[in-house]
Structures are given as structure tokens and as C-alpha cells.
Amino acid sequence: MQHHSEFTLNIPESDKPRLIIVGGGFGGIHLLRSISKKDFQVVLLDRYNYHTFQPLLYQVATAGLEPDSVAGPLRKIMDPENDVYFRMVTVERVIPTKNEVETNAGSLKYDYLVIATGAKMNFFGNKSIAKNSFPLKQVTHALDLRSHIFQQFERLEVSRRGLKNSAPINFVVVGAGPTGVEVCGALAELKYHALRKDYPELDIRKVKIYLVEGMDRVLPAMSEKAGEKAHMYLKKMGVQVVLNTMIEEYDGQTATLNNGNKIPTKTLIWAAGVKGNVPEGFENGSIKKGKLVVNEFHQVQKGKSTNDVFKRIFAIGDVSLMKTDNYEAGLPGLAQVAIQQGKHIARNLKRMAKNRSPKKFKYKNKGVMATVGKNKAIADLPGNIKVFGFAGWLLWMVVHLLFLVGFRNKAVVFANWVWNYFTYDRGIRLILRPSPKEKDQISEKMELEMNEAKG
Helix, strand or coil: CCCCCCCCCCCCCCCCEEEEECCCCHHHHHHHCCCCCCCEEEEEEECCCCEEHHHHHHHHHHHCCCCCHHHHEEHHHHCCCCCEEEEEEEEEEHHHHHHHEEEEEEEEEEEEEEECCCCEEECCCCCCHHCCCEECCCCCHHHHHHHHHHHHHHHHCCCCCCCCCCCCCEEECCCCCCHHHHHHHHHHHHHHHHHHHHHHCCHHHHHEEEEEEECCCCCCCCCCHHHHHHHHHHHCCCEEECCCCCCEEEEECEECCCCCCCCCCEEEEEECCCCEEECCCHHHHHHHHCEEEECCCCCECCCCCCCCCEEEEEEEEEHHCCCCCCCCCCCCCCCHHHHHHHHHHHHHHHHHHHCCCCCCCCCCCEEEECCCCCEEEEEEECCCCCHHHHHHHHHHHHHHHHHHHHHHHHHHHHHHHHHHHHHHCCCCCCCCCCCCCCCHHHHHHHHHHHHHHHH
């Protein structure tokens, strides 16, 4: 790939070994914070200049939080005086034979490379869903969805039929994992409180929320009890749960299910799967299920044999597939996994730099949780402890606040939650920019309607 000669990464030479971290997610920033700065020159590369707290994106999408309260600038945790640098670039490929990373602003040599690029949406090869659905993996996705939700109601109010006579407004969420369940709960709260107040003419019964899941229960990765509780909460909140069903096609207007049923909807939210965001440059032996296969030292596998690894290339978090005795299908895609791996690899790199042998990674399961709404959350904790309802919800809030980056974000999110809790008000119902999926439709429709009005 040709790079513009005016670009260079401008990283100074150093006597210390250079560690390149690709990706400023949970794994990347916890590694950066834990690594010994006197032993390494550290370079963090990311295509965005902020860290995103993905577990709360659904609250941005449903007007509960502002985008900047779930994202924090990566430069805030940089320390150039200690030989720590950040560059906002896209990593295009890794060249293991040269110990080099190629970016859109030139190449950079590494002594150690940690790939922490996280996951991207997996549409399982379905082009119509990929084109027309709303994913929820980045801040921009959440803002697009938020604008789209409120645009629908604003447009109905000025349409010929008006809100009173409108057809049903359906929201379809695909995938009943924690994200899908949380999105449905937030949409239900939005429906019964903010929408009812903002659009008094709207018949609220016409707003329907569907949760479609291919497996036979809600929260398939959590305990059966947690799945039952979540299902019950969703039903109480008026969400229609459709199990053992897949979406076959979605053209932006109608979702076609594999049982032949069709749901008319302009909003299909995809929460049904992710795959590793693997950079180019790795052979097939390194990739399985769309992720980089790693051993228990986080080293990326080179060929088919597990002992054949790249000694200096590591992968952590959602981009990596690490199988252990307890997790034969690989460790779960949780923030907790990435955080523990980031801290562990920092210790291992220090050992390796001193010619000591690295230690194997052991994942400590600290539990899995999901919230369906106010006072309704589910937590599966170690030791087979289950926490539900108000206690689960409080626990969920505390854990999420603890893991937010930066005091300001913690304070802003907490203040918003307290406000929403007592007032049921979603204060951020702003359409800051038209959703890209609607720009063309809007301009065409407006022209038509204006011409009709003139006529």
C-alpha cells in the first residue's frame, strides 16, 4: 500500500525494547497502565483517540447517557516523558518476518507486539442485515441509533397520517445475550416514560419491541435461572420474546424470520454476534472462529501445532481465542477477561525482558451480569451465587461505575443514573445528526412532500 510521504509516526529511537499495543480497549489500556515504563518504550496505536466503555453504549443509544460519558481520551493516560506514545492511525497489517507493523502513516518496528483490537460485528455473511441493521459496537453506532429512534416519531408527527393513525412502530432486537436484553429493557423504559410524555397523541400500544434469539432461551451464556428471570422481567415490560428463531433477511422495512413470519420494522438492532477484529498478515493456522488462536502465555499460534507460536506477538481480549480446561470453547468475550489478560501480560513481558520464563494465564471468573431496567438486573457470581432484582441492579451499577475510565465519567454517569432513577426522564433525546441510513430517504421524501404541498 502506498503511503503519503508527508506522514510518519515520529516515534523516537530508544535503548529500551519497544512494545507496540494495537487497540485502546479494556485489554490495551490495562496493559498500558500496568507495564513497567522503565523497561519498555510503549507505543499505543488506535484508529480512534478515545477508549469506549462498550457495556454502556446501549444507554447512549436510548438517550440515558451522553456519548462523552462512556468514552475517555486515550491521550489522558499517555506519558511521553516516560517514553509512552499514542498515535491515531489504522493498523493495516502485521509483518511478522520483519517484526513490523504497517499503518496508514507508515511502518514501525517492534520488539514485542500485543494485539488488543477487540471485536467487530459478525453478520454471518448476511449482506442485507449488514447493510440495513443497526450495530452497537462504537459511539458513532449509538448516536446513529439514537437519532434514528427519535426521527421516526418526529417524522410521524408531521406525516399525513399523524401519530394517532400511524401503523405499528416495531423495534426488533436480534440476539438475547446481555446486550440484546439491556437494549430491550432500555427501549421499554423509553416507551413507557419519555415517549408517552413527548408524544401524547401516540397510542403507546402501537410501539412494540421484539427480541429474537436463535437459541431456546434468553441469556444463553448465563445460568438457566438468570435466563428465566430476565425472560420474566422482559415479559413484564411488554417485550415480545421470540426464541428458536433466526432473521433470514432484512431490507430496511421488513424483517423476514426463518419460520416464514415477517415483522415490519424500520429499526433492527443487531446484537447477535461478534468476531475478532484481526489485522491482516496472519496465515490461516493463526485464525480460528474469526479470532487469533493463542496459548496460555497469550502468544499467537503460527501454524497448526499449539507449540508453534510467534514468540513476540501476543493477542488479548475479544480478538484472541484462548482455550483452557474450564473453557474448552475459549474464554468468554467479557471486559473482565481482557482486563485480567492486560495486567497479566504486563507482568509476563517484564519477566521476558529479564530472560525469565513467563507464567501461564489463569482466568478468575468474577461473574457475569445483565440489567433489564430499573431495579431489574441479574448477576451470576462465583460460588454459584445468584443475585436478582434491586440488589442485582445496585451491584450492576457499582461494577460499571468502577470500570469507567476517569473520575469525570464516573461522576457524570452516576449523576445521570440518579436523575433517571427518580424522574424516569431520558434527558438526552437529541437528534444531533440524521442517521446515515435515512439521509437519502429524508431528502427524497421531503422534496416529494414539499412539491405536493405546493401543488
